[in-house]
Amino acid sequence: MRTPPLKESNDAATTASWAVGDITVHRVDEIPLPPATGPWLLPDAIPDVVTRQNWLRPHFADDRGILRIDSHSFAFSVGGLRVLVDTGIGNGKTRANPAWHDLRTDYLARLSDAGFSPESVDLVILTHLHTDHVGWNTREEQGVWVPTFPRARYVASRVEWEFWAGYDMDEPRRQMFRDSVHPVDDAGMLDLVDVPADGAEVAPGLRLLSTPGHTPGHISVQLSSHGETALITGDCVHHPVQFAHPAIGSCVDIDPEQAEATRRSLLDALAGTNTLVLGTHFPPPTAGRVVGHEDGHRLIPVPPVHGRTDQGVH
Numbered sequence: 001m002r003t004p005p006l007k008e009s010n011d012a013a014t015t016a017s018w019a020v021g022d023i024t025v026h027r028v029d030e031i032p033l034p035p036a037t038g039p040w041l042l043p044d045a046i047p048d049v050v051t052r053q054n055w056l057r058p059h060f061a062d063d064r065g066i067l068r069i070d071s072h073s074f075a076f077s078v079g080g081l082r083v084l085v086d087t088g089i090g091n092g093k094t095r096a097n098p099a100w101h102d103l104r105t106d107y108l109a110r111l112s113d114a115g116f117s118p119e120s121v122d123l124v125i126l127t128h129l130h131t132d133h134v135g136w137n138t139r140e141e142q143g144v145w146v147p148t149f150p151r152a153r154y155v156a157s158r159v160e161w162e163f164w165a166g167y168d169m170d171e172p173r174r175q176m177f178r179d180s181v182h183p184v185d186d187a188g189m190l191d192l193v194d195v196p197a198d199g200a201e202v203a204p205g206l207r208l209l210s211t212p213g214h215t216p217g218h219i220s221v222q223l224s225s226h227g228e229t230a231l232i233t234g235d236c237v238h239h240p241v242q243f244a245h246p247a248i249g250s251c252v253d254i255d256p257e258q259a260e261a262t263r264r265s266l267l268d269a270l271a272g273t274n275t276l277v278l279g280t281h282f283p284p285p286t287a288g289r290v291v292g293h294e295d296g297h298r299l300i301p302v303p304p305v306h307g308r309t310d311q312g313v314h
Contacts, residue, residue: 015113
């Protein structure tokens with residue numbers, strides 16, 4: 001099942017941001033994804049399962065049990081670096097998924113409005129090498145795909161890179177690597193890092209955590225400042241419904257059993273702490289804290305300190 005077309009961002013929203021000690025984390029919106037995304041991406045999150053979790057409404061699901069899912073990045077400054085985590089779907093790219101094909105959004109304008117012009121970005125962290133996380137790695141100039149962030153170091157897990165290097169890709173995935181990954185590597189801007197079980201520090205207050213399963217080298221991003229902590233999930237958790245039902249996996253998980261084990265371990269570790277969880281595909285309000293709920297967990301939303309809580313009409 002493919003999601004239907006959605007080529008325009010619905011609404012230019014003031015950048016939402018959250019404080020983590022001295023760090024300000026900005027959500028840089030790309031697009032809300034169409035309603036058919038949920039049933040395709042998380043097929044076991046059927047309406048009956050979703051509607052039983054009243055806390056998911058109205059932010060994370062509608063009254064029919066249809067999930068709300070977004071595409072966005074996070075930008076912040078830490079340790080003297082201006083950092084972007086994941087780069088969305090991108091503009092003008094040939095994609096098999098109609099909802100991602102040949103987009104025309106104002107993502108770069110929103111990024112600049114948040115204070116992160118492409119030329120100012122020092123570090124791009126890629127949680128994994130999937131199409132909707134690497135798209136703005138590059139932009140087209142005179143018919144050639146070139147790195148969008150000319151001064152940046154692009155970081156990915158070595159395990160992730162080596163997995164895809166040996167993977168028998170279909171043509172749509174090969175196309176994605178040609179237009180959004182290989183140009184960065186060819187420019188000598190891609191850095192591969194080893195991320196052990198206890199994580200890897202990239203800069204003071206910035207740590208990469210190994211969260212495999214969705215892909216073998218998937219990483220999440222931890223921020224720390226003045227005793228406060230935040231975690232950017234990537235796709236180890238796609239949607240808050242998985243807090244209540246961690247067995248619900250994505251149709252594109254490479255290793256579903258590992259993905260579930262990672263999710264359970266992560267949620268157990270986060271529950272009852274003050275860690276701010278920032279979901280890479282969570283719709284507004286996007287952020288929250290994990291608490292125990294029934295036989296699982298739930299997310300208590302934390303509204304942004306600046307900007308709108310909504311991204312636009314789904």
